[in-house]
Amino acid sequence: MYPYAEQKDQIQVRLRRIEGQLRGVQRMLDEDKYCVDILTQLSSVVAATQKVGIMMLESHINGCVTQAIKSAESSDDSQVAIQELVEVVERFVRR
Amino acid sequence: MYPYAEQKDQIQVRLRRIEGQLRGVQRMLDEDKYCVDILTQLSSVVAATQKVGIMMLESHINGCVTQAIKSAESSDDSQVAIQELVEVVERFVRR
Amino acid sequence: MYPYAEQKDQIQVRLRRIEGQLRGVQRMLDEDKYCVDILTQLSSVVAATQKVGIMMLESHINGCVTQAIKSAESSDDSQVAIQELVEVVERFVRR
Amino acid sequence: MYPYAEQKDQIQVRLRRIEGQLRGVQRMLDEDKYCVDILTQLSSVVAATQKVGIMMLESHINGCVTQAIKSAESSDDSQVAIQELVEVVERFVRR
Numbered sequence: 202m203y204p205y206a207e208q209k210d211q212i213q214v215r216l217r218r219i220e221g222q223l224r225g226v227q228r229m230l231d232e233d234k235y236c237v238d239i240l241t242q243l244s245s246v247v248a249a250t251q252k253v254g255i256m257m258l259e260s261h262i263n264g265c266v267t268q269a270i271k272s273a274e275s276s277d278d279s280q281v282a283i284q285e286l287v288e289v290v291e292r293f294v295r296r
Numbered sequence: 297m298y299p300y301a302e303q304k305d306q307i308q309v310r311l312r313r314i315e316g317q318l319r320g321v322q323r324m325l326d327e328d329k330y331c332v333d334i335l336t337q338l339s340s341v342v343a344a345t346q347k348v349g350i351m352m353l354e355s356h357i358n359g360c361v362t363q364a365i366k367s368a369e370s371s372d373d374s375q376v377a378i379q380e381l382v383e384v385v386e387r388f389v390r391r
Numbered sequence: 392m393y394p395y396a397e398q399k400d401q402i403q404v405r406l407r408r409i410e411g412q413l414r415g416v417q418r419m420l421d422e423d424k425y426c427v428d429i430l431t432q433l434s435s436v437v438a439a440t441q442k443v444g445i446m447m448l449e450s451h452i453n454g455c456v457t458q459a460i461k462s463a464e465s466s467d468d469s470q471v472a473i474q475e476l477v478e479v480v481e482r483f484v485r486r
Numbered sequence: 487m488y489p490y491a492e493q494k495d496q497i498q499v500r501l502r503r504i505e506g507q508l509r510g511v512q513r514m515l516d517e518d519k520y521c522v523d524i525l526t527q528l529s530s531v532v533a534a535t536q537k538v539g540i541m542m543l544e545s546h547i548n549g550c551v552t553q554a555i556k557s558a559e560s561s562d563d564s565q566v567a568i569q570e571l572v573e574v575v576e577r578f579v580r581r
Contacts, residue, residue: 203328203329203330203331204331205325205331205334206328209325212325213322213325213326216318216321216322216325217322219318220315220318220319220322223311223314223315223318224315226311227308227311227312227315230300230304230307230308230311231308233298233301234298235298236298236299236300236352236355236356236359236360237356237360237380237381237384239300239352240349240352240353240356240384240387240388241384241387243345243348243349243352244349244384244387244388246345247342247345247346247349247388248580250338250341250342250345251342251579251580253338254335254338254339254342254579255572255575255576255579255580257331257334257335257338258335258572258575259568259569259572260331261331261332261335262551262568262571262572263565263568264331265331265332266547267555267561267564267568270552270555270556271555271556276552279552280548283544283547283548283552284544285332286332286547287540287543287544287547289332289335289336289339290540290543290575290578290579291540292335292336292339293335293339293342293575293579294536294539294540294575294578294579295533295536295540343485346484346485349484350477350480350481350484350485353477353480354473354477357456357473357476357477358470358473361452362460362466362469362473365457365460365461366460366461371457374457375453378449378452378453378457381452382445382448382449382452385445385448385480385483385484386445388480388484389441389444389445389480389483389484390438390441390445393518393519393520393521394521395515395521395524396518399515402515403512403515403516406508406511406512406515407512409508410505410508410509410512413501413504413505413508414505416501417498417501417502417505420490420494420497420498420501421498423488423491424488425488426488426489426490426542426545426546426549426550427546427550427570427571427574429490429542430539430542430543430546430574430577430578431574431577433535433538433539433542434539434574434577434578436535437532437535437536437539437578440528440531440532440535441532443528444525444528444529444532447521447524447525447528448525450521451521451522451525454521455521455522475522476522479522479525479526479529482525482526482529483525483529483532
């Protein structure tokens with residue numbers, strides 16, 4: 202079981218809300234709404250998705266990364282988990 | 297009619313694809329997938345949404361902003377459209 | 392003369408301040424300061440540089456882009472300036 | 487001594503290069519260079535600063551965070567270091 206288990210319900214609620222926002226954007230396009238209003242909605246989808254990413258990241262560090270470091274017999278063992286973490290952070294920072 | 301009209305189908309296809317990705321993320325949580333894989337999917341949702349934003353921005357500048365500047369009798373008239381554009385760009389750059 | 396001329400002094404002050412922050416970061420490294428404090432300074436350099444970018448962008452749209460659209464005889468003429476604008480925005484949004 | 491010690495020279499070289507880029511931007515303004523070229527330089531300063539941030543983050547996780555987790559007697563002890571890490575990542579992701 203992964204460490205986000207505790208927050209799963211909370212994250213699912215947020216994901217469904219983002220999905221709803223995205224369907225709202227599709228409706229706005231269908232109804233020929235003003236582009237700036239659509240752009241505002243899109244930037245809100247980006248921010249909400251990043252927020253879920255931060256939540257997942259926190260539980261990943263608290264769970265998997267902490268576990269990997271604790272159970273590592275040499276620093277090489279935890280190195281894999283840390284490298285993977287840094288790469289996923291980099292993907293968020295530099296899209 | 298807004299200037300994204302021409303690209304509407306193309307943008308809707310992209311939005312539906314992002315919606316599908318988001319539903320995929322919800323499924324991954326339900327199936328207890330590895331957090332890093334979920335994080336990778338989330339960063340791909342962010343990138344795809346930003347791409348749609350850039351497309352909307354381009355058609356907004358080509359359409360509404362260009363129109364506002366062309367039809368402006370004084371520089372004050374186009375100023376409103378330009379200010380609005382800068383603000384929406386800022387919202388994307390600094391989330 | 393470019394359209395940022397009016398804001399030049401203001402922008403130069405900001406750039407010198409960012410330069411000072413960067414030298415501060417170098418000093419912090421030399422003095423073995425805590426990494427999180429250095430990271431906080433670095434994220435402030437990023438935010439301040441993006442702010443100058445937004446200011447330049449605004450004067451660019453107000454000046455060069457507006458000029459290109461006004462003096463364009465066909466929509467192809469203004470297209471070049473708009474395409475260039477969208478690309479530079481994209482570079483800021485997706486680093 | 488902090489964990490970036492090993493990479494210090496490498497990071498200092500990068501910081502001096504960014505400082506040089508920033509002085510270059512100031513010169514471009516003085517010489518009335520084209521705004522889009524200045525904007526391109528600014529987005530390169532942002533990207534280079536983020537890269538240094540990622541390097542610092544990696545050594546921070548490898549060093550301080552790993553140490554905090556290893557020496558923690560309860561999960562509350564490592565919690566502080568993890569919370570601090572998540573906050574500094576958030577500051578980079580959502581500027």
